[in-house]
Amino acid sequence: MAAIRDAVGPDVDIIAEMHAFTDTTSAIQFGRMIEELGIFYYEEPVMPLNPAQMKQVADKVNIPLAAGERIYWRWGYRPFLENGSLSVIQPDICTCGGITEVKKICDMAHVYDKTVQIHVCGGPISTAVALHMETVIPNFVIHELHRYALLEPNTQTCKYNYLPKNGMYEVPELPGIGQELTEETMKKSPTITVK
Structure with a gap:
């Protein structure tokens, strides 16, 4: 170190x-x-x-x-917030119950004056969602760039590969989460028609 x-x-x-x-x-x-x-x-x-x-x-x-990457819901964070042991919580949107649950966790952390670094190791979709979450919470501290997100199978899954420029990210402004699967990715997945 x-x-x-x-x-x-x-x-x-x-x-x-x-x-x-x-x-x-x-x-x-x-x-x-x-x-x-x-x-x-x-x-x-x-x-x-x-x-x-x-x-x-x-x-x-x-x-x-x-x-926090292995704490899966707001009740899991509660004892850490109450005992004051964590300064930074790291909820993972993919494992914590989605966008709404993670927003609740971030709001809880804000009540205890704790900061948030969204755990991101799931690729370009996770990155896009995390960037949006980080813009709407007042206690965001740093964005994670995991090497997993840089692997070719992940970078080719979606149309947009959000990476930092000069140490900063731009938040996607496209509709929804600001990310789309590539045609190749969709072709690899089974198609189901619901009537």
């Missing part, structure tokens, strides 16, 4: 993604080791289904904690 910080300098946000591969003690130890590096946030330092564990880390590490 120190080598990354040295390479990119102080003006680049670094997110330490642990994906809950550490136990509570290790998460605290590692978190303390990287505190001085100006880490933007510490993602899933422990299992995101255990609010007490997350609170222990939050109390002992001076880096904002983030989690």
Whole structure:
């Protein structure tokens, strides 16, 4: 992490993604080791289904904690918001019940003065929906660009490939979510006519 910080300098946000591969003690130890590096946030330092564990880390590490890609509805976020362990929540629109449920989760987080980074690793449709969600919530903090979205099978699924330009995204202004499947993608899918 120190080598990354040295390479990119102080003006680049670094997110330490642990994906809950550490136990509570290790998460605290590692978190303390990287505190001085100006880490933007510490993602899933422990299992995101255990609010007490997350609170222990939050109390002992001076880096904002983030989690949520494996929390699937607003009631799952509630204990983390109530105990104050998460600074950034990361709901995934594809696994949290869709646009309406994620908007409710974002609104809950706003009540607790927490920020949101929509979890996006599902390709160009997820990206388009996330960009729209991020524009309508007051507590948006950063947009995720996952390497999965850059893989050719994903980039060829839809007509538009939304990527950042100079570190910024443009929000789609096309109808609906601002995304369309390609003709090739539709040909690969079965057609069902409903009368």
